[in-house]
Amino acid sequence: MAQNLPQPTEAEMEILQVLWVQGPTSVRTVHEALSDRREVGYTTTLKLMQIMADKGLLRRDTTQRVHIYEAVVSEADTQHQFLSRFVDTIFRGSASQLVMQALGNHQASPTELEKIKDLIERLERDSQGPTK
Amino acid sequence: MAQNLPQPTEAEMEILQVLWVQGPTSVRTVHEALSDRREVGYTTTLKLMQIMADKGLLRRDTTQRVHIYEAVVSEADTQHQFLSRFVDTIFRGSASQLVMQALGNHQASPTELEKIKDLIERLERDSQGPTK
DNA sequence: AAGTATATACGAATCCTTTCGTAAATGCAA
DNA sequence: TTGCATTTACGAAAGGATTCGTATATACTT
Incomplete structure (x- = not known):
């Protein structure tokens, strides 16, 4: 398909x-x-x-x-496609390094920062819970 | 120069x-x-x-x-240069959207997540304090 | 029907990146 | 010195993205 x-x-x-x-x-x-x-x-x-x-x-x-x-392609899928490539070629595979730079160099509103923090906490909780 | x-x-x-x-x-x-x-x-x-x-x-x-x-160019400067462009062309200027995708799609270790959270908290504190 | 406006189709020019063949220069070893 | 290995210099081919000129088709207006 x-x-x-x-x-x-x-x-x-x-x-x-x-x-x-x-x-x-x-x-x-x-x-x-x-x-x-x-x-x-x-x-x-x-x-x-x-x-x-x-x-x-x-x-x-x-x-x-x-x-x-x-x-035909969705915006989210395309972003994902570009992002993988980008992390590899520009940040040598370190997504967190990219995140740090992005947060440091660009404006993010307090609301957005909150959302990101929530996401991180969710990720942390998930990584403790069962992976399977 | x-x-x-x-x-x-x-x-x-x-x-x-x-x-x-x-x-x-x-x-x-x-x-x-x-x-x-x-x-x-x-x-x-x-x-x-x-x-x-x-x-x-x-x-x-x-x-x-x-x-x-x-x-001649440093790695950090080059990453920054690419990142601005990338955020604009692929994420229509929304750095936080990029951050969310990057965190969601790629692995980040607990330590890295902590570092990112610290950075966010620092950013939040700074945005309250005097900008000047 | 003739004329005008707007659409698509097609081919080619241009520009940039990437690749590599070949030649020339340089140093070293015999 | 002669020959071999390694290096740099140069030019050009190949491939892809982008741009646009020109031709053709289609609809509408008068």
């Missing part, structure tokens, strides 16, 4: 971001969202989305004149 | 990893470390390191026949 989709490239990530927020939509909508962030030609966006459809990253409905594209 | 060095590529990161561990050393040493991980030609490693020196990522001493290369 679900099989190996390629890792999205950087430009492809931009498009996925839009689709995750907007849901299934046309090239024009995606293109306009991208244009807010940087200069880019319409056919560039189109081509990219066609390539992504070929790769299996997007699914498209071509029954209407205006094709509707939809992300 | 220190100015904008380019973001290292993936292959360049592998070389930097070796140099961060070994300290300043020859192409041969780096090449042998890389060879442990994957098949790669000597001149490939050489060329890459020459390019990196051109870009300013490495510094080299050419007074001896065997040139000695040294990383």
Whole structure:
């Protein structure tokens, strides 16, 4: 069933971001969202989305004149995919080192910090309890 | 003084990893470390390191026949550079979301979890105190 | 029907990274 | 000195991502 989709490239990530927020939509909508962030030609966006459809990253409905594209991969799965790779290549596999850096360098609101603390406590409790 | 060095590529990161561990050393040493991980030609490693020196990522001493290369950028700075970019492009700027995923998906030892909790508590205390 | 606007299709140019073949320089050993 | 091993220098090929020009199709308006 679900099989190996390629890792999205950087430009492809931009498009996925839009689709995750907007849901299934046309090239024009995606293109306009991208244009807010940087200069880019319409056919560039189109081509990219066609390539992504070929790769299996997007699914498209071509029954209407205006094709509707939809992300096949979920945001969470994609983040997970990138994260593993990132931890390995940049932090030599040490997730906790990454976490320390991320917390140190970036702002996190008190609420978010609380949530993270809760998560840690849950992890600690689980690691004491039966693993099986 | 220190100015904008380019973001290292993936292959360049592998070389930097070796140099961060070994300290300043020859192409041969780096090449042998890389060879442990994957098949790669000597001149490939050489060329890459020459390019990196051109870009300013490495510094080299050419007074001896065997040139000695040294990383200009520190591991921590490089991690920070990648992390900002990564949080933006993959996690839409939410560092805490990244932290949650990293903690959830990867193993962290009890000791590491403790360290992270300490850091959070320190951050919480600081955010109450005077920012200035 | 003709003209206009908007859509998709296709191919190619460009740019960057990665790889490596080949040549030239250097040092060492016989 | 001659030959061998090791090193650096250089150029270019190969592969992939990105961009966009141009052609073609489709719908709508007048």
